[in-house]
Amino acid sequence: MKRWVLISIVLLVAVPGWAASPEGRVIVLGFDGADSRLTEQWMAEGLLPNLERLARAGGYARLNPTVPAQTPVSWSTFTTGRDPGGTRIFDFLVRDPETYMPAFGVAKEGSRPFLWGGNNPAVLLVMGAVAGWLLVFVPLAVFRRRRAWLWALLPGLALGAAGFWIGSHWIPEKVPEVVNNRQGTPFWQVAGEHGHSCVVGRIPVTFPARPFANGHLLSGLGVPDARGRIGSPAYYTSDPFYQLGSDNEFSIEIIGLDRADGTIETYIPGPPNRLFDRPPRIDAPLTLKVAPDHSFLEIETCGQTATVRPGEWSPWLEVAFRFNPLVTLHAMARFRLLALDPEIRLYLTSLQLDPERLPPGFLISSPADWAGLLKREVGPYKTAGWAVDTWGVSEKVVDEEVFLEDVHNTEEAFRGLLRRFLDGDEQLLVHYFEFTDRIGHILFRFMDPEHPAHDPERAPRYRQAFLESYQVMDSIVGEVMEGLGPEDTLLVLSDHGFSTWRRSFNINTWLARNGYLALTGGEGRTQDLETLFDRGQFWPNVDWTRSRAYSLGLGGLYVNLRGRESGGIVPAGRRYEELRRTLARQLESIVDPETGKHPVARVYLREEIYHDFDPNLVPDMVVTTSEGYRISWQSALGGMPNELFMDNARPWSGDHCTLDPAVVQGILFANRPLDRQRVDMIDVYPTILGLLGESPPEKVRGVVFLQGGGGA
Numbered sequence: 001m002k003r004w005v006l007i008s009i010v011l012l013v014a015v016p017g018w019a020a021s022p023e024g025r026v027i028v029l030g031f032d033g034a035d036s037r038l039t040e041q042w043m044a045e046g047l048l049p050n051l052e053r054l055a056r057a058g059g060y061a062r063l064n065p066t067v068p069a070q071t072p073v074s075w076s077t078f079t080t081g082r083d084p085g086g087t088r089i090f091d092f093l094v095r096d097p098e099t100y101m102p103a104f105g106v107a108k109e110g111s112r113p114f115l116w117g118g119n120n121p122a123v124l125l126v127m128g129a130v131a132g133w134l135l136v137f138v139p140l141a142v143f144r145r146r147r148a149w150l151w152a153l154l155p156g157l158a159l160g161a162a163g164f165w166i167g168s169h170w171i172p173e174k175v176p177e178v179v180n181n182r183q184g185t186p187f188w189q190v191a192g193e194h195g196h197s198c199v200v201g202r203i204p205v206t207f208p209a210r211p212f213a214n215g216h217l218l219s220g221l222g223v224p225d226a227r228g229r230i231g232s233p234a235y236y237t238s239d240p241f242y243q244l245g246s247d248n249e250f251s252i253e254i255i256g257l258d259r260a261d262g263t264i265e266t267y268i269p270g271p272p273n274r275l276f277d278r279p280p281r282i283d284a285p286l287t288l289k290v291a292p293d294h295s296f297l298e299i300e301t302c303g304q305t306a307t308v309r310p311g312e313w314s315p316w317l318e319v320a321f322r323f324n325p326l327v328t329l330h331a332m333a334r335f336r337l338l339a340l341d342p343e344i345r346l347y348l349t350s351l352q353l354d355p356e357r358l359p360p361g362f363l364i365s366s367p368a369d370w371a372g373l374l375k376r377e378v379g380p381y382k383t384a385g386w387a388v389d390t391w392g393v394s395e396k397v398v399d400e401e402v403f404l405e406d407v408h409n410t411e412e413a414f415r416g417l418l419r420r421f422l423d424g425d426e427q428l429l430v431h432y433f434e435f436t437d438r439i440g441h442i443l444f445r446f447m448d449p450e451h452p453a454h455d456p457e458r459a460p461r462y463r464q465a466f467l468e469s470y471q472v473m474d475s476i477v478g479e480v481m482e483g484l485g486p487e488d489t490l491l492v493l494s495d496h497g498f499s500t501w502r503r504s505f506n507i508n509t510w511l512a513r514n515g516y517l518a519l520t521g522g523e524g525r526t527q528d529l530e531t532l533f534d535r536g537q538f539w540p541n542v543d544w545t546r547s548r549a550y551s552l553g554l555g556g557l558y559v560n561l562r563g564r565e566s567g568g569i570v571p572a573g574r575r576y577e578e579l580r581r582t583l584a585r586q587l588e589s590i591v592d593p594e595t596g597k598h599p600v601a602r603v604y605l606r607e608e609i610y611h612d613f614d615p616n617l618v619p620d621m622v623v624t625t626s627e628g629y630r631i632s633w634q635s636a637l638g639g640m641p642n643e644l645f646m647d648n649a650r651p652w653s654g655d656h657c658t659l660d661p662a663v664v665q666g667i668l669f670a671n672r673p674l675d676r677q678r679v680d681m682i683d684v685y686p687t688i689l690g691l692l693g694e695s696p697p698e699k700v701r702g703v704v705f706l707q708g709g710g711g712a
Contacts (some may be wrong), residue, residue, distance in 0.1 A: 006367050024487025026691045027422075027480060028430040030203065031473050032071055033437030033656065035497035036062040036665040042400055042470055054492065055217065059674035061705075065496035065681055067609045068555045069656050071223060071437065072106050074495035074666075074681050075204040080184025081685030081700040085610025085618055088183050089205055092657075093553035093636065097565045097616060100539055102552055102637070102675055106205055106222045107181055111174040112361075121167035121549070128163025132156040134402050170326045170509055172275035175361065178208055188215055191428050199421050201431040202414065205387065209366040217366045220375065220419070221385035226321075226331035226351035227271045234269055235347040236288075239274075244395060250644075252395050257288070260344050260358040264288040268301060268322040268348065271329060278425045287662030291588035294341040301333070308337040313405070316380040330357035332380060336402055347398055349389045349406065352382050352651075366653050378420050380437050381413040386610070388438040394652045403442055404465055406683060411435045415476060422483060428692060433476070440498035444654025449502040450628075452647040477669075481521040484671065489691050489706070493684065494666035501655040503592065504632035504646045505599045505625060507551045510590070512640050516583070519640075539638050545569065549583060554636050554657040556619035557583065557603070564616055580605060581621055587623060590694035592645050599629040599645070601660035611701060624660040633657040679705050 043052045053058075066074045066084050076082075077087040084090035094105040133149075133156030140148035182205045188198045200206070205219030209246040225231055234253045235244075238260040244252060253269050267283040289298040296309045299317070306314040314335040318322065321329040331351040338345035355371035358364065364383055365371035375381065389406045392398035411433065418431045445453040446462035477492055484490060511517035517608045520543045542550070544560060544567030551557050559579055562568040570576055584603035592599050604622045606613060625631060630648070634641050656664040668679050683702040689695060690704045 008098050014494040015018055023488060024485055026428050026489045026491070026494070026688060027484075028428075028491045028493070028688065029079075029477065029480065030075070030432040031436045031492070031494045031667075032204075032432065032434045033496060033498050034470070034473060034494035034667050035440070035499075036667050037497065038470065039667050041516050042467060047254065047340040047467065048470060048474040050474045050481060051492070054477060054481065054671060056491075056670045058671040060670075061668045061674055061677045063493055063668040063679050063681060065501070065656075065661050065664065065666055066556065067356055067604055067661055068529075068624065069496040069659060069661050069664045070554065071495055075221075076182050076434075077185075077681050078493075078495065078684050079186045079203060079205065080182070080701050081187070081614075081682060081696055081698075082184045083610050083682060083701065085606065085613030086184060088181055088614065088617065090618055090622075091553040092608075093556070094181075095556075095558065097561075098567070098639075100542075100544070100550070100552075102538060103152075105181065105553070107178050107207065110177050110179065112177040114175045116171050118173050119649070120171045120173060121164045124163035124171070125160045125168035126163075128220055129156045129160030129668045132159030135159075136195050148526050166326070169276075170324045172327070174275075175359070176228075177361070180205065180208060180210075186212070187685050187696075188212060188428060188430065190689060190694055190697055191215075191692050192494050194692075196428055196692050197426040198428040199424060199426045199430070200387075201417055201421060202434075203430060203432050209368075210363075211366040212279045215366070216370050216373060216426075219335070219364045219385065221434075222265065223353075223364050223383055223385040225384040226319075226329065226353050227269070228274075229350075231350040231384065231389065231391050232269075233350050233391050233397075234388060235392070236266065236344060236348070238344040243285050244397070251638070252391055252397055257344055260342065261290045261292075261294070264344075268319055268333060268351070270319075270331075270351075272507050273323065275327065280322055284319050284321050288344070288346070290340065292345070297337055297340055297344070297346070299335055302556065306335075309333065310337050310340050312337055313409070330354040331357060333384075336398070336405075338398065338402070347392055347402070349392075350384055352384055353381050355381075374417060374420065378416040379413065381417060382410055386413075386434075388434055390438050390442055393442055396651065400465075400651075402443070402460060407435050407438060407469070411472060418476070418480075422480065428688075433473070436469055436473055436494070436592045437498075439466055440654040440656075441652050442654075444498065445651070448502070448653075451500055451502050451653055452649040453651065453653050481671070488671075489705075490669075490671040491684075491688070492667070492669040496656045496661070496680065497664035498654050498656055499659055499663050501529070501630045501653055502628040503595070503599065503630075505635070506632050506641050506644055506646070507557070507587075507623060507635045507640060508640045509635070509642070509644050510587075511549055511551065513644070514586070516547065516549040517640075518543040542638075548579060549640070551623070551631070551635055552638055553619070554631055555623045555625075557621040557623050559620045561620075584621060592629075594645065595628075597628070598626055600624070601626040601663070624656065625658045627659065627663045629658075630655045655695065672706070675705050675707065676703075 041050045066077050072089050073084050076087040079089055091105050093102045095102050133152040137148050189212040192198050192215040200217040202220035207222035207361035209217050236255045238257040247587045257264050265288045268286045270282040272281050287300040296307050299306045302320045304317050308314050312359050317333045318331045319331045319689040332354050333351055334349055336347045355375045387410050393403040412611035421429055435580045443462050443466045445451040453472035519541045547560050548570050549559055560568045560569050587600045587603050601624045606618050679693050683705050686700050686702045687695050687704045687706050
């Protein structure tokens with residue numbers, strides 16, 4: 001008996017985490033953009049019964065998001081327990097102080113040598129020559145043929161030449177590489193290192209997927225589509241007069257068809273060719289065959305055929321973008337036939353990378369083959385981080401019903417992933433849904449009678465659709481609750497809330513009018529982000545030698561600081577501090593003459609909200625807006641339209657990105673009582689680790705709000 005007690009003690013000491021780990025599982029469900037005010041309203045009306053039951057049995061609190069209240073920013077704090085200064089994820093966009101040029105804040109793209117890099121032709125020449133020589137020499141030598149070495153020279157030279165040609169034309173010298181900018185240690189990595197098994201599904205800013213002990217991870221927001229973008233749909237039409245608006249902010253590619261009947265040869269737009277000199281882009285062939293009576297359309301591509309009728313979606317089709325006989329990018333495509341008579345109207349959502357055949361080194365899961373295994377087990381799912389298609393409805397290429405169909409299809413696939421995860425026995429399960437956020441962006445105009453794009457006739461239908469999205473969230477929570485064991489802990493949370501976006505504030509226009517941003521003449525251009533990146537046309541009319549401040553991104557305000565910015569003129573010290581406080585005071589006092597309201601809620605100095613930060617990277621100030629207002633798309637890109645304020649009459653009608661956090665609080669539920677009611681996103685990290693019996697690997701500012709132990 002004593003021997004067994006001794007063995008047990010030895011095992012508990014030797015295996016990390018066993019002694020401290022709770023018996024139950026910790027399950028964390030994240031719903032992007034789920035708003036506290038709407039959730040509370042619909043719970044009070046009895047429309048969210050599972051969340052109401054969870055709040056009664058356990059606890060509920062409003063969750064304060066980060067500053068700014070942006071998806072990658074808040075989820076990065078959730079992941080690491082650091083504030084945005086510490087994670088270095090503080091906006092969708094960052095700027096280079098040397099060039100003033102923007103870049104995506106979540107990750108940076110570079111390249112790495114493939115195989116032997118620039119030596120590929122030479123190495124393959126030698127390998128081919130040696131292989132060809134041996135291939136002939138060895139059998140001749142075995143049979144003792146005279147001058148075997150001489151007979152083998154010609155095949156060796158031939159294979160060497162072939163190797164050199166292949167290395168020069170079919171093997172890339174470099175391949176793209178993405179580096180995640182997020183700093184800090186994810187809580188699941190800490191848990192895994194202490195022996196806890198984990199599964200993490202689609203949390204933002206986890207691409208490329210980093211391996212960690214005892215865990216599986218599927219990356220979320222940050223994974224590009226097959227064209228290397230956040231999203232890049234295509235619209236096919238035979239209407240020769242169709243034109244998309246000049247402010248195509250979401251980069252939808254319009255493909256004209258030369259006829260509306262018979263057989264039509266066209267293409268699926270593919271990725272830019274970043275591997276070889278030519279061609280500039282790799283497309284895939286597409287054949288459309290219109291039925292004689294225009295009742296259906298046959299879609300043929302890459303050896304597959306699908307038949308769709310107006311109003312139908314195609315199944316997932318595999319698309320191969322062939323760079324050459326050795327290099328092919330594999331993607332998945334889905335079409336929606338909008339109309340067939342009198343004109344063809346066909347929509348192609350963003351191309352998804354095939355998780356079973358990913359490019360070498362392109363890690364969307366850990367282990368690397370797990371993404372493909374999930375596809376085989378639960379069926380096709382979208383791999384791009386921004387999965388729900390908000391682009392088509394934003395540009396009015398498709399209507400709200402098509403948007404809602406895509407929301408449903410996407411959510412059902414990710415719900416299937418959650419069920420697969422729940423069937424496992426991991427001690428920590430974390431899974432994320434995005435549909436609540438995407439619904440908020442597109443349908444909020446129907447919730448707000450004062451919105452410029454509000455349509456009273458259609459409002460009842462889409463207010464109901466908005467509610468139904470929260471009811472889907474409620475049903476997902478209910479399904480998980482039904483499977484909870486007595487010792488399990490369930491957390492349900494969102495990264496931020498939502499509100500209406502009625503008016504846009506052009507902050508760079510204000511800076512220019514008030515002498516902070518000097519122009520050389522002309523007006524700032526309004527172009528879509530992808531086009532600006534492609535052409536490198538930012539700040540075309542700014543005189544940096546006379547400019548003191550500028551705004552880039554969604555709320556980032558920078559001083560043109562001497563010694564930091566290449567054209568900086570403001571000296572550090574007293575003048576820098578005076579300028580920041582003057583800007584904050586003046587911006588907060590602005591009044592919109594049309595509404596009589598203050599568009600700017602508060603201007604935060606960076607040291608007020610960030611504990612540790614890189615002063616060369618992080619904005620000097622963060623501008624947050626009042627309810628109903630947002631920093632404009634144009635300002636985010638350095639544009640300066642003539643108007644200081646503009647009505648937002650677009651379908652993208654709800655937002656959170658620049659709103660003051662007090663306006664867009666998220667939700668937090670647990671299946672047992674919370675220790676306190678004021679909870680910030682930074683508190684989630686130490687709380688989850690505490691539930692597993694572990695401590696953060698570094699000193700954190702968050703405070704635990706839920707102690708270890710079984711659920712209620």
